[in-house]
Amino acid sequence: MKKFLTNERNHKFLVPILSVLFGFLAGAIIMIFTGINPLDGYRALVKGVLGNPRKFGEWIVVSTPLMFTGLAVAFGFRTGLFNIGAEGQLIMGSLAAVAVGILVKMPKIIHLPLALLAAAVVGALWAFIPGILKAKFKVHEVVVTIMLNYTALHLVNYGIKILPGSTNTRTVNINSTASLSSEFLSKLTSHSRLHWGFVVAFIAALAFWYIIEKTTFGYELRAVGFNPHASEYAGMKVNRNIVLSMMISGAFAGLAGAMISIGTFDYARVIGGFEGYGFDGIAVALLGNNSGLGIVISAFLFGALKAGSSAMALAAVPKEIANIIMAFIVLFAAMNYGIKMFLLRLGKEEK
Amino acid sequence: GCGAPAKEQKEEPKNKEEQQASKETFRVGFVTDTGGIDDRSFNQGTWEGIVKYAKEKGWEEGKQYKYIQSNEEADYIPNLSAFGDEKYDLVIASGFLFKDAMKTVAPQYPDSKFALIDEVVEQPNVASIVFAEEQGSFLVGVAAAKATKTKKVGFIGGMDFPLIRKFHAGFVAGVKAVDPSIEVVAQYAGDFGNPGLGQQIASTMYEQGVDVIYHAAGGTGNGVINEAKNRVENGQEVWVIGVDKDQYEDGKLSNGKSVVLTSMMKRVDVAAYNIIEATQKGEFPGGKVTKLTLAENGVGIPEKNPNLSDDIIKTINEYKEKIIKGEIEVPTTIK
Amino acid sequence: MEYIIEMLNIRKEFPGIVANDNITLQVKPGEIHALLGENGAGKSTLMSVLFGLYKPDRGEIRIRGQKVNITNPNVANELGIGMVHQHFKLVHNFTVTENIILGQEPTERGRINIEKAAKKIKALSEQYGLDVDPYAKIEDITVGMQQRVEILKMLYRDAEILIFDEPTAALTPQEITELIEIMKRLVKEGKSIILITHKLKEIKAVADRCTIIRRGKYIDTVDVKTTSEEKLASLMVGREVSFKVEKKKAQPKEVVLKIENLVVRDSRGLKAVDGLNLEIRSGEILGIAGVDGNGQTELLEAIAGLRKVESGKIELLGKDITNMPVRKRTELGIGHIPQDRHKHGLVLDFKLGENMVLQTYYKRPYSKNGILNESVINKKAEELIEEFDVRCGQGTETITRAMSGGNQQKAIIAREVDRSPALLIAGQPTRGLDVGAIEFIHKKLVEERDKGKAVLLVSLELDEVMNVSDRIAVIFEGKIVGMIDADKATENQLGLMMAGSSEDKKEGDR
């Protein structure tokens, strides 16, 4: 057992698991301090995501866009870029998918992929701006993406209004041929909004892993991320890679938007402010250690906290506790060095 | 429960249906939008109505009435469904944004009854309740026209939604009814949650000589009130007109007075109270639209208006009568 | 007081490695004491212990006979110990003065009194003949000047015991000569010096005694006057080392690289290479000698494609490559051992295996249709590791950052040589390496020559240029000012040309 704890090879999964446990522990302590029985809270949380098939379906629905924004942020990180702009790319992508869904008429087999493609392309184009500004003018991507988030918000709110049939608050429903939603899945989970998006998300996570680890393109991106000078020395096109990497990151974020607009809703809505998927994506990516599998797992974890928070609120636990637990999990994940030391010391003391 | 058991205020059952309904098993669920139950607006109002009814019946919170707050729009459907799953008798949602969610969820739970405030959904088990905001706004428009010294008044909207345009249209009509020469400037902030922006827009309006601003802008309106407080503390004479609830307290100054001239109240609490009562009585108006107007006191100004002179109140009441009688038709849209 | 410093039975362990294993070092007052050992022998670690950067696991330190506990650099400073680190510890965007006073700033009502400090620094630098501008920014001054700033840092703090960790690794011959003079002057003024260097000639030139360590263990302390360079080397490595590069006479054939009227600007926009002409043939090693900053870096970068050419022409095997992208040049046959191995040569966070295919990853057999073939890559890497004796903990899986500098360099050389280019550019390939590693690398360069490749060697060390090259071109202010056959060159003559006093040599003649 001690060997198991101190073996550094096991730390790869032990440390995240412990971070999560500590996060829930911290949440429990806060609940106790404020006079709430944590067992009630957590029982409600579990019931909130597994209580019935519909809740399970909704859990997946909530987690799906998080997987995509997590992948988007992580793709940037892996290539040395900090994409705080997933939120904006997501908003752009959501409108693009809906626009294709409304304006075009064709069979589902083409229409749906086309809508997804539109979301990815528009997300990528929106991310192209910070990419090219960084490559050409050395402007910091963090500033540009923050500014573009707000720009996207207003631009999309405007775009929604000019689509045919829109009111001041939303578009008309998309043609069903462009929708991710599925009678079958919904029935399976007793009327949840479960749609095919999660399948697309799994494919995306797989693609992420494959591109980064297995392709020459991924090799280049990683090299540029770690050391642009050496990459230039080796004949790689550094600027082109920065732009491409930003665009792929944006494409993932754009798809996250599609998950919401043509998966969860089937229309696009005017929104008053950010819904936070992009920012949550940062946490998802970091907790998932910027790896494909890690992101899938951490997206489901965060999704559970989000989806289950209303169930907790129903059990009289203020729903903010979900945010607080998330924060602690991320904090403990950040402390991985400390946790490693803790494990090593545990092992030593027992010797 | 560890507290004292809830007191049962058993009333004489009038008929079989009510007997059924007033049993301890009657349960009301409320789904808020992202504002939460203390948004000083329709969520809070609705909840207050529910609480008032529940208190009268001695219901216990958490057992017979509960709310779920939505974090974002995507939560509406799951939150409504959560009550449906638990077979709540009546599920209330307030806010026009719930329209689509309600349309989706209600048919899935034919045994539950739903009430939607601020929008209309045509389903047999959904009661729709809407307000004549334009009528109430007309009255505060009259107040503004009477109070302005500069002959310039302002309107600040949160986002440019049809609902907010009703406030806008009614207000303009009210102002112009008193004195067509009064200028009304209007601006939408594009945001319900940015007080700084509200403050700045208000500031530019007051700088232009506007001395009364009517806001329908939620949190952004906080900034409008703040700006007015600042100006008054600096000796300028300006006013704000509150929205949804009586905002007199929010405009309190250090000298105990308030910059809130009056407020356009939307009695969502009344709506919520009434719908529960009707449902328990077995008179659930399923598939119908209930419109709360000045006549039902569904909209209007607060009873107490320390900042309005008797003369103004009198004028307002005159217009109120005319509207109720149908002599004045208040527009709901603005060009 | 016989010894000013005594480090007795020092032990320092890092996870997985004993860097210092029972080492003893005794320094007499007023002497220059050399510390000699291979890369990774534990010299820097020992000095870090003395300077309070590391805490020893065991052992005792005495300063002027007193037992001391040096817990941090402040304590070392108070004891009069100063250190010039192997990698300079200077803040690049601070001025000379700011760097020197850092931590001991003279103030006037809470404000730093820069003028006062600058005056004191000026005076100090004149006293020791150091010649620095107190107001210059570090990033704008030469490496030699930066080193003098490091020395001033110690003098400013009245240090009496000065530690120099490989002070000459990055200096030009002229600067080295000056440094040696400075050290002699310091000792004359009553300071004691510990000098770490891999260059035996320098030890012979200045040191009184020399302590040798090998793989973390104490070997011996010898009197330098009575010990030959060969003896020092064999004590250090544990075997005989040959200093002379063994090679046959060159057999130059066709022209591989031809440079005409090349003009290249440096990062500040000044003409660093200014109308340079050069030809290299297959089967020869052309050495470029010159004082640092005369356009060597820009020349190499221009040939490799890392820097834009302003005007002129570069031809490789008859093809014009002046404006070709890096990748095309690489494919045409340029191999490049870059001067700055950490910046350009390696992706330090990559595994060693990945670094071995930095230029070829996209080609068969390392990848097919854009998909990497890891097993082929690793097999290749293992071959190279074996052939070039690259020492690394976990083979191809080793994260390159965790390797020692010498082994990182070997990895680069393995990769570049293996790509079998027509032209091999080597920028200071042995900087900072121990004699054993240097010997190996020189042998490899000669081997490549003998295989019929053209080798362009740039080094700031005259010895290396003279030993390895077949022909020597002297660069001065961006031009080739002289070309001599290596076997006819004398140090004196080269030195003069490098200083710009060109005799009537025609540039680029042959």
Added chain:
Amino acid sequence: MDFNFMKFISILIPMTLTSAAPIISASLGGLFSERSGVVNIGLEGLMMIGAFAAATATVLIEGSLGAISPWIGILIGIIAGGLVSIIHAYVSINLRADQVISGTAINLLAGGITIYLAQIIFHQQRTKAFLYGIKKQNIAGLSNIPVLGDMFFSRIHITSYLVIAIVFVVWYVVYKTPFGLRFRAVGEHPGAADSMGINVYKMRYIGVILSGMFAGLGGAIMVLTQDIQYTYATIHGTGFIALAALIFGKWHPIGVLGAGLFFGFSQALGIIAYQIPFLSKLPQEFFWAFPYILTIIALVLFSGKSVAPRAVGKPYEKGER
């Protein structure tokens, strides 16, 4: 609206100053953290903490202390920001955590904990409204200067000038004092500082805690000048704008001042431009997006080599283990 240039300016300047003050303050916080070598994307969260603490304190004490309450509130906001930033300091300095992760955690935590506490203290998801915010006022003496007095010193928040004064103090401290020299050295080359006997960890702690205090100040000013209570929307992304201003201002106090003012200015310009008749024909969304677009354009125009502190984001590992 009849446009008279002077009037235009005298509306624009106070608006600019009011919205710039919190940005500049938080951005200075970022400067302290990043100049010492620690990335701080938690500015948003720290602003929330400062705003919440300031609003809560003001509400709780104004009954007994009256008009001085908001100033005590500001103090409490500063302290609260400083305290919470210790978490970031500990995790990223002692535990060598990824500083971006730690900052993200601070943002998440602040969003949750402020509302959670509001529910415990006020039984609602916001603080109560305070009576005494920071009021706009004329600055005695200066407001009577012809023309300039009207533009710069009438009906403005005194906190805006306070923040501008702080900018110059920060500039002085960072560039003219021994503390500043050491502090910058730690962010550029901690190894060099360490070898000169400077305690790198201590300097970084100071930097991060100062960043929390300045962000707290920014949040406090924001809630007390622009809002009437703390709500989840009070800060609404201003911390991220401050982060952008830090980068735009090239990690220099005066640059930060310029960037903050620029941002406040373009927001005010967007509002006013909409009131110009022929411009109001454009979609409103254009004016809402205007400040952000303008900032991007400015960034491109003033682009140059990045001057981020060299060691920023890299945990410092002292030799000892």
